[in-house]
Amino acid sequence: MVRSGEAQICGISNVRVIARVRPPFQPEKPGGTACLSDSTLEVVSQDGSSLHFTFDKVHGLPSGAGNTQADIFSDVQDIVLSTLQGFNGCVMAYGQTGSGKTYTLAGDLDSNTEQGLLTRSVKHLAQGISEMTDGSEFQVHLSVVEIYCESIKDLLSDGPGSTSLAVQQDKELGIIIAGATKVAVTNESELVELTQQGLARRTVASTSVNAASSRSHCLITLTVQRHLPGGSVMHGKLTLVDLAGSERQDKTLAEGLTFEEGKLINKSLSALGNVVKALADNPSGHIPYRNSKLTRALQDTLGGKARMALIICCSPAAANAAETLSSLRFGTRAKGIMTSVQAPAVETPADSTHAEIAERVEAVCNEVLQGARDMIEEVRTLREENARLQAQANAAHPGLIPGHVDNARGAGVPIALLLMDVITVVMCLVAVCTAVCKVVDLVSRWMHNV
Numbered sequence: 001m002v003r004s005g006e007a008q009i010c011g012i013s014n015v016r017v018i019a020r021v022r023p024p025f026q027p028e029k030p031g032g033t034a035c036l037s038d039s040t041l042e043v044v045s046q047d048g049s050s051l052h053f054t055f056d057k058v059h060g061l062p063s064g065a066g067n068t069q070a071d072i073f074s075d076v077q078d079i080v081l082s083t084l085q086g087f088n089g090c091v092m093a094y095g096q097t098g099s100g101k102t103y104t105l106a107g108d109l110d111s112n113t114e115q116g117l118l119t120r121s122v123k124h125l126a127q128g129i130s131e132m133t134d135g136s137e138f139q140v141h142l143s144v145v146e147i148y149c150e151s152i153k154d155l156l157s158d159g160p161g162s163t164s165l166a167v168q169q170d171k172e173l174g175i176i177i178a179g180a181t182k183v184a185v186t187n188e189s190e191l192v193e194l195t196q197q198g199l200a201r202r203t204v205a206s207t208s209v210n211a212a213s214s215r216s217h218c219l220i221t222l223t224v225q226r227h228l229p230g231g232s233v234m235h236g237k238l239t240l241v242d243l244a245g246s247e248r249q250d251k252t253l254a255e256g257l258t259f260e261e262g263k264l265i266n267k268s269l270s271a272l273g274n275v276v277k278a279l280a281d282n283p284s285g286h287i288p289y290r291n292s293k294l295t296r297a298l299q300d301t302l303g304g305k306a307r308m309a310l311i312i313c314c315s316p317a318a319a320n321a322a323e324t325l326s327s328l329r330f331g332t333r334a335k336g337i338m339t340s341v342q343a344p345a346v347e348t349p350a351d352s353t354h355a356e357i358a359e360r361v362e363a364v365c366n367e368v369l370q371g372a373r374d375m376i377e378e379v380r381t382l383r384e385e386n387a388r389l390q391a392q393a394n395a396a397h398p399g400l401i402p403g404h405v406d407n408a409r410g411a412g413v414p415i416a417l418l419l420m421d422v423i424t425v426v427m428c429l430v431a432v433c434t435a436v437c438k439v440v441d442l443v444s445r446w447m448h449n450v
């Protein structure tokens with residue numbers, strides 16, 4: 001089977017940004033963050049200064065009205081249902097630890113009123129499928145993975161290799177987590193059971209801010225395969241992302257492993273922040289997706305082929321105003337990302353077309369260019385790190401590195417540097433040769449077809 005009726009850009013849109021302020025807990029003092037309307041909220045810092053933010057939707061009026069799990073779902077329902085038409089969608093929850101991300105996405109899976117976006121999404125997909133009258137047949141699969149300390153773990157399996165999955169680029173499906181278990185879901189109760197099993201495996205720890213704080217980023221993916229009458233197939237994908245919460249060690253009182261986890265959580269969130277900033281400022285420039293597993297796994301979502309909603313979860317407490325400000329600023333930056341949503345690609349049994357070959361050649365070239373840029377970036381970072389370490393060692397123990405000069409090209413470790421240069425050149429050559437082979441192969445197949 002090959003693709004025809006190729007994906008086309010069918011609209012440019014912003015990331016939809018929604019803010020949700022959770023109710024205060026005892027003994028929290030509210031007065032930090034409050035909703036002023038259904039699109040504006042105010043944050044009052046501890047020095048008394050106040051800032052207003054406007055988003056697509058804001059939930060959390062002091063009366064509590066309009067802030068139920070059903071209200072949040074109604075903001076993203078169209079994104080969920082569009083997966084039945086072959087679109088990709090993503091709903092991501094961002095916010096400091098204890099701000100309500102897991103509550104918003106998963107909630108109480110067993111409760112009709114408290115269940116979060118996940119169960120509601122499956123119910124709506126099931127209803128959407130039952131209302132289709134064109135004779136299409138659907139298959140829905142679930143996968144649940146977590147990114148914990150830069151390792152990707154399958155939460156639906158504990159078999160060999162399930163703790164170190166890799167992010168890969170698939171020709172048909174885009175970015176995928178290779179080897180992640182995909183379970184066919186046929187009804188809501190199956191989904192609830194599977195998700196409960198998966199989330200129970202998620203890494204959590206108790207901190208002074210949240211008794212069950214998620215220590216990992218969790219990616220829950222529902223893939224929809226639609227078999228149209230006539231043999232064509234459409235693929236849609238919905239990814240729900242429950243990020244680990246950003247945290248300050250002085251507030252969480254994290255120690256030992258929890259403290260180390262906290263550092264890695266903050267590091268990957270800052271990599272996410274850098275990608276969002278780069279995409280908003282200069283989308284055609286270098287985007288540092290490869291700086292963390294999280295950004296690499298979300299590359300095609302953030303990079304603009306999906307309909308995306310970002311839910312910024314906030315605490316109302318005055319004591320958390322600084323963290324809330326930082327989350328809301330992230331939301332404001334994300335609002336600047338323009339996504340070029342693609343109309344669905346349909347697989348048909350037809351032959352390869354010129355357009356298909358051209359797009360694949362372009363994809364290969366882009367892949368190679370991006371790979372080369374990443375390699376150069378990595379070598380530059382390693383050089384800088386090497387120079388910094390040499391300078392540090394030399395300052396602490398002058399003369400320890402013979403012939404050291406404040407330059408990575410000094411006589412200190414010339415062989416290692418030379419080796420690094422040779423390896424880089426060889427890797428670039430291999431990448432270029434692979435690309436040329438692929439292009440030649442694609443072109444010869446095209447010549448054969450016309």
Ligand SMILES: Nc1ncnc2c1ncn2[C@@H]1O[C@H](COP(=O)(O)OP(=O)(O)OP(=O)(O)O)[C@@H](O)[C@H]1O
Pocket residue numbers: 021022023095096097098099100101102103104210212213214215243244245246313
């Ligand atoms: N809107 C809300 N209404 C009622 N309870 C809420 C709401 N939001 C969060 N909570 C409660 O607050 C607590 C912390 O929420 P949750 O675990 O979802 O935070 P989190 O942002 O996922 O934290 P972490 O990043 O540490 O995992 C939970 O007990 C949750 O039930």
